[in-house]
Amino acid sequence: MQHTYRIFIAGDSTSVDREMSRAPMTGWGQALPLFFDRRVDIVNCARAGASSRTFSERGRLDWILENIAPGDYMLISFGINDAKPEKWLRTEAFGDFRTCLRRFVDGARSRNAHPVLVSTHERDTYDVHGNLSREHVEYAMAMSDVAVETSTPYIDLYHQSLSWWTDLGDEGTRSFFVHLRPGEHPNYPDGFDDPGHLVPAGAIACARFVAYSLVAQQIVPPNWAVDLDRQDFPATAVTWLDDETHAALTRARTVGAGAEL
Template identity: 30%
Template sequence: MRRFTAALAIPAALGAVLTAAPAQAHPGRPPGIENCTATVCHFDVPPGTYDVTVRLGGATASSTRITGETRRSLLPETAVAAGAHVSRSFTVDVRTPEGEPTGPDGTPGLDLALGGSAPALAGIRVTPARHARQIILIGDSTVCDQPADPYSGWGQQLPQYLRKGLSVANYADSGESTVTYLQNPRLWDTVQPRIRPGDLVLVQLAHNDKTTDEATYRANLETLVAGIRAQGGRPVLVTPVVRRWFNADGTLDNDTALLVNGLGVDHPAVIRSVAAAGHVPLIDLTAKTKALVESLGVEGSKPVYLSSEKRDNTHTSVHGATLYAGLVRDELLARHLVPEGTVRMG
């Protein structure tokens, strides 16, 4: 977790603020702040879904962003004028393991990190979420909560676009195909029982189905859709993000970029077909990311991926994952899959 140097802006009186973890009171400090250092707030809570309300600002101009757990972006950078305060709320999923389902357990409880160019936290409240809706993500390394810089999955950046009442439970896992996700008991067998009636479940699996034949790939997607529906969830199929492999003419119209495997299986085409046949909402992220990458061009698209840092044209940077999460947010709204009031546009 990245550390930031900052001073907490703490007013003499904030009013009644609830805290999720007991701690010693400090005169002149609002309850909740005692769970925070200059850079991190820790709340000793069990796994579950929690609403977080923060009060930002202080005597000088500030700019604060908040990440949590395994580098999840929970609140975009928020500027506050000198002497002013603003309140922002979001809902966060706390679980074990806190990142990838097959990764380490992580730190118990809820950890929030303060970042931004001039962070200032004046107050914080953490309470169990009573009526939160859930977006569950099933995917691969381009979606997952990546444990370390410079990598980031788009699912790791999606929470910052959502307001209180809608959380992201990211069960994407690096290296998984439709075959391995269904076979590994730490993945599908663990995730399926956690789907609640009404939950959105976004499925993006394709990058690692390099040796999966079309019939098997189609059947696996249908199995996931049926299993989500059996729990009362709402499946959404997502075509994979493109790889940054350009043709000489500046387009991405080649098998590597557009996820056509060595057996000739056109993964996005199969996903579109399964969605149409099963009346499943579709987010065509292949088309959206292709258009964005081509518009940026060969050089302009490098910062979206890890082309310069790792010679990696498959995995995205924090910048790229944030752009792609924005595309997912836009599609969720356009297809009326989430209410407008639960989404941040800035």
């Protein structure tokens, strides 16, 4: 069946489609197609390492705006790299982060497309007392403010993830993130601990919440969504692009000199 509707994703590594060499690391945007029927094309333009500033500066937003059409959707999800200390990445939550987000919202609307703001999920980081960190709360709050100020739909994945991680506890939450023992996965023979990035179980949970919210808030028609209550996705449900194809898409979805950055 020919695709009729499109949902573009502008975001960072939390929502990106990962390449095969990075499996089992998975962005929630990579799992989002599981929850939409074949009429809906998920165009995932998220880029690992991007902040709301660099995504725009390096021509990735321009590529979306050149290709998005009236009636399409743009999911906008940033925060984890905006919070980093490096000057070239960082934005201040209640300063230029808000300005950058408005650039995405205004750009989508200038093309008669529908912007949707999606806050980032929290990290799997607990202190010595077993308390979950709130490392990105200011960016979720700032995004919520922009949503109100611009009358833009807002999906609060951040506070949903806080609720999940708190209920699951430290050990339960680990199963949603990249915590690999030596020899557990061929891509990471020495093991790998990454409390910031998801594996398929976590990506599916976050994607399900995003899809459910799009329907519940009446942002998209309910008949676009499928399998919102399904719990038995097979291990093969989430797939990774081969590295060469992934790199080619990354280079292609930019305008100007940003392809290699």
